[in-house]
Amino acid sequence: MMKKTVCLFGLLWAGLALAADQPNIVFILSDDQGWRDYGFMGHETIQTPALDKLADSSLVFDRGYVASPLCRPSLASLATGRYPFEHGVVGNDVDGKNNRAELDQPVKDRFHTFPSFVKLLSENGYLTHQSGKWWEGSFQDGGFTHGMTHGDPARKGRHGDVGLRIGRDNMTPVTEFIDRAVEEEKPFLLWYAPFLPHTPHNPPKRLLDKYSEEGRSADIAKYYAMCEWFDETCGTLLDALDERGLRENTLILYICDNGWAPYSSNLDDPNQKTWKGFALRSKGSPFEMGIRSPIMVSWPGHAEVGRSPDLAHAIDFFPTIAAAAGVEAPAGLPGINLLDEDAVRSRQTVFGVCNTVMQMSVTDPDDTLQYLWCIEGDWKLILRYPGRDTSPYRKLHAWDKAPLRLYNVKNDPHEKNDLAAAHPKTVARLKTKIEVWRSN
Structure with a gap:
């Protein structure tokens, strides 16, 4: 009996020690924000003091990328560490409005067959909380x-429902969860994905007044104000961690789900307003304003502080979180641990996809595939996916029917100069890389 008691005590003590060593994890996801639209990324007007402060204590990847330039597939890839054509979530909705929820269920079912860092942490003793955007059913x-x-579709559940109130209304659900985890002495994961700065662009008047000025379009002023509003909510969250003395043992990760730009800032032609509310070459496109986002990793004593010139990707979040928590990630994840310097420095190329905005097919994720892209160093190749022009789901963007485009994103960050004709060997090399990536 004494031996059994000692053994039980030993197991309990080991479990408590492991929990004490496991960091809390705070995952911050903004919604529809351009990669330059932060103070720490050099925007000349938008003020983001809370995220600037976080950047000062983070490993910042200026060149971070998402798997898809649309929110639902992007979030699905963040959670699973897989590309959209693997988990099957390639758009926001299955075609059809009257029975959208019924048609969408097979997509959700497929998604839930994949491990996620959320499930992994919950299974390993973490308290885990969802707020904000979440497409795949309930928390x-x-x-x-x-x-x-x-x-619940019957209660207008689609992409977050009640969760979308976080930040816009208050931060109480988040702070109450943190207090609960502290009281229970358990490590926690916080999924903070507010519906910000996403439309509706209805910022507080004080912020709108701040950014409204003669000569600035109203949609741009509203968007700028929304970016600062989002930043204020991040400040509230980060202050809550500081006030409870939790920052030292908390891993904070930041990324945006996809890019965005107001339609009046259109990079091609200000008179073209093809997509409601946002500019061409931004959300939903394979250009930098669609797929690029800064990525921040903050963990005192574990993550270096400074700017990294290396490439980072949304698929890296799962292996990074698993490694930090000391739990085993599923085999075969394509991403890397962003805290592994050797892995980060040895990476040469990142990849991603671009499917038709909004719609998707249940039967074949490639039914709506428009573009594949890769980045190697300063070179970026956008490859139009061949052979699907007759698909009822696939509708090419009016602004880009070229079979491929090559850019030097260091010299030409706005991707104005297509260099494909001048660099055929680079095109051939990157095209082969994309083909090999998709075949694996």
């Missing part, structure tokens, strides 16, 4: 122990 469906989203 319970996603493997969270706590959360806000009910996901």
Whole structure:
């Protein structure tokens, strides 16, 4: 009996010691924000003091990329560490409005067959909380122990429902969850994905007044104000961690789901307003304003502080979180641990996709595939996906029917000069890389 008691005590002590060593994890995701639209990224007007302060204590990857330039597939790739054509979530909705929820269920079912860092942490003793954007049913469906989203289509559950109130209304659900985790002495994961700066662009008047000025379009002023509003909510969250003395043992990760730009800032032609509310070459496109986002990793004593010139990707979040928490990630994840300097420096290329905005097919993720892209160093190749022009789901962007485009994104960050004809060997090399990547 004494031996059994000692053994039980030893196991309990080991479990408590492991929990004490495991960091809390705070995942911050903004929604529809251009990669330059932060103070720490050099924007001349938008002020983001809270995120600037976080950047000062983070490893910042200026050249971060998402797997897809659209929110739902982007979030699905962040959670699973897989590309959209693997987990099957390639758009926001299955075609069809009257029975959208029924048509969408097979997509959700496929997604939930894949491991996620949420499920992994919940299974390993973490309290996990969802707030903000979440497309794949309720927070319970996603493997969270706590959360806000009910996901019930009968109650207008689609992409976050009640969870979308976080930040716009208050931060109480988040701070109450943190207090609960502290009280229970458990490590926690916080999924903070507010519906910001996403439309509706209805910022507080004080912020709108700040950015409204003669000569600046109203849509641009509203967007700028929304970016600062989002930053204010991040400040509230980060202050809550500081006030509770949690920052030293908390891993904070930041990324945006996809890029965005107001339509009146259109990079091609200000008179073209093809997409409601946002500019061409931004959200939904394979250009930098669609797929690029700064990525921040902050963990005192573990993550170096400074700017990295290396490439980072949304698929890296799962292996990074698993390594930090000391739990085993699923085999075969294509991403890397962003805290592994050798892995980061040895990476040469990142990849991604671009499917038709909004619609997707249940039967074949490639039914809506438009473009594949890769980046190697300063070179970027955008490859039009061949052979699908007859698909009822696939609609090419009016502004880009070229079979491929090559850019030097260091010298030409706005991708104005297509260099494909001048560099055929580079095109051939990158095209082969894309083909090999898709075949694996």
